[in-house]
Amino acid sequence: MDSTLFTATVLANWETAINRATVFFDKCSDADLLKPIAPGKNRVIYLLGHLTAVSDRMLPLLGLGERHWAHLDELFLTKPDDVSAAVPSFGELRGQWKEVNRELTEKLRAWKPEEWLMKHESVSAEDFAKEPHRNRLNVVLSRTGHVSYHHGQMALVKV
């Protein structure tokens, strides 16, 4: 099998999901970012921060280096959306979303096929020996699905 074509196809799928979400965020005015995806549900700004935090956490999880903005987790990951909480500057968040995905994608592109099947950093060597599907490819696939999951929600917002 052409392993390089296999990983290139997976990578293209990741990039498509990220690019579609980016196109949506770019289309949003700052006022649009404050709209909820449905009455009483998360605002678009929360999902922008949430997806940025999750991409940021992929760096250490995939052994690609330190993450950049751990402070995003409290606002956008561990706590639900809170309309009364202060949020970072919209421009800064928009930039971080693009920056972290550019870095991630560049580093994924440099992996050799066998590096995709190495263990990720939150599984022990012992467990990985028994469960070899808990690999980096699995992380990238599930995070790609996570972006699509929230993109489906954002697409309900008229911008």
Next chain:
Amino acid sequence: MDSTLFTATVLANWETAINRATVFFDKCSDADLLKPIAPGKNRVIYLLGHLTAVSDRMLPLLGLGERHWAHLDELFLTKPDDVSAAVPSFGELRGQWKEVNRELTEKLRAWKPEEWLMKHESVSAEDFAKEPHRNRLNVVLSRTGHVSYHHGQMALVKV
């Protein structure tokens, strides 16, 4: 590279997306299926029919055989949700969703790694020679993302 582990990881990701959506549909009463995902948006029943039609279309697209229920397309794919249109029996649709995904998954599981990289049926041999990423793997990955996209929407419905 262990090609079999690569395809097994992709397949597990497909199955996870399908299973999560199935758990959601199973949790829905028939009355829940009639709820819209957000005010004025698609009902859950539309997404059940839509995802079933898309899985059904994957059979010929992936060279795995004829599709079963072409009549679903008009109700759930080519036309938007129409609350005044008659829909097939809910029980029948629920069954078709499970049946087509069981068939698809079983057939995907039988593929050798190189079969994942063969062209799908809606790209010409000539175009495929130039664009080898237009392969079956790409179809499975994008359809997995499509299920996640709509699952994110359904998850907004209280059932």
